[in-house]
Amino acid sequence: MRRTSIAIAVLIAASVASVSCGNYNNSTSSSSQQSTSGLKFRAFVSNPLRPTANGGTTPVIEIVDALQDKLPGFAVSLSGANPDPGLMAVSPNKKFTLVFSASNNAVTVIDNARESVVQSGSGALPSIALAGFTQSMVVGPDNLTGYAAVPATPVVGQSPGAVEVLSLSTASIAATLPVSGARTVAGSHNGNRILVFGDAPDRVTVIAPSLLGTNTNPLTTVQDSVAFDHPVWGIFSSDDTTAYILNCGPECGGSAASVTVFDLNTNTPGVSIPVNAATIGLLSGSTLYVAGTPPGIPCGPGTAATICGTVNVVDLNSMTVTGSSVITDGFHHRMELGSNGQIFIGAKNCTNINTFASGSNAGEVRGCLSIFNTNNSTVVIPPEAGDVTGLQPITNRNVVYVMQRGELRIYDTTTDKLQGQQVDILGQPDDVKLVD
Helix, strand or coil, X not given: CCCCCCXXXXXXXXXXXXXXXXXXXXXXXXXXXXXXXXXXXXXXXXXXXXXXXXXXXXXXXXXXXXXXXXXXXXXXXXXXXXXXXXXXXXXXXXXXXXXXXXXXXXXXEEECCCCEECEECCEECXXXXXXXXXXXXXXXXXXXXXXXXXXXXXXCCCCCXXXXXXXXXXXXXXXXXXXXXXXXXXXXXXXXXXXXXXXXXXXXXXXXXXXXXXXXXXXXXXXXXXXCCCEEEEXXXXXXXXXXXXECHHHHCCCCCEEEEEECCCCEEEEEEECCCCXXXXXXXXXXXXXXXXXXXXXXXXXXXXXXXXXXEEECCCCEEEEEEEECCCEEEXXXXXXXXXXXXXXXXXXXXXXXXXXXECCEEECCEEEEECCCCCEECCCCCCCEEEEEECCCCCEEEEEECCEXXXXXXXXXXXXXXXXXXXXXXXXXXXXX
């Protein structure tokens, strides 16, 4: 566990009422009577290893003041419910946060306003047990239904894999929809479609949520070996009539990376646009930014890295790639647009470089974070090592919260550097979400 040797303040026991709500308070005695942090603009950070006064650790959701970049001393206790909080997903109305625990494959639902596990008349609702690990989940626009891709879900008569439909109001599995090796899910803005990507190299599955609970199968499987080459992600147009399917290609064992235009009204693929690589993307107006790690892309001078990734700029009006820039390698799985046109791109399993300066050698520190400037197509790779596990632009501010190597790092988008004030979270924080 990181920084266990650092001295911490003695944790003040929460009141009975606070404990029943799942609140965990280590603030001063004068504020210990509060049941919530009282903050109006918050970020949640999952932290499975917050140190305790007796030398142990406890799982919590840290609450960060997203206006002041400070810790108020409040956290949501997950002890007994979610021992290993990591991946999170926030409902569209910001009322609920889903928190996944990898150690017991369970999803805990947090009431954001109460800053506690969701309650029923008899107390806190239990965590929702999944059939296995998930790396992707979303909440539908009804704000009461979640979707988690679980590749290990047993399915009678078929290969494992399913999308497990979560009822947030009852903390239960509402339905299990078989999709072989289901790994990622992406939801449309209006909630009419959920796209599922699994192990099949030429297949995209479409879920129609309106058909759940009816006699009609909500799943439509679209198989096309020409249009699809290991599809891994989908990005929806603003009007939800079109999805842009990212075909991973060689990075995932296929032949060619591309972006396929997919008609959501008819569930049919259209033209495919070749790109260098495609595992994650972001749509801004009529421009699509696509990142990935293709084979054989040189890094160029200035780095000891021999393998690099790319970000392609795709003009959807002309259906052409208008630019390409070199970024870090690794499997790119996080991408967010911050202020000032800065796109933060996070990867895992990249080439980490940490060489110390000696003589004429200036040294180099390099990890899995790239910052792409949409105004001039330049790239900054900050001198921070490690996987990126979470990205969160802070609304109406020139900062982005980055989770990298178990640290919360706060970047200034006017400089692409760490701002002066940072938040030091003891433990091993993993993911970050804005909940206001």
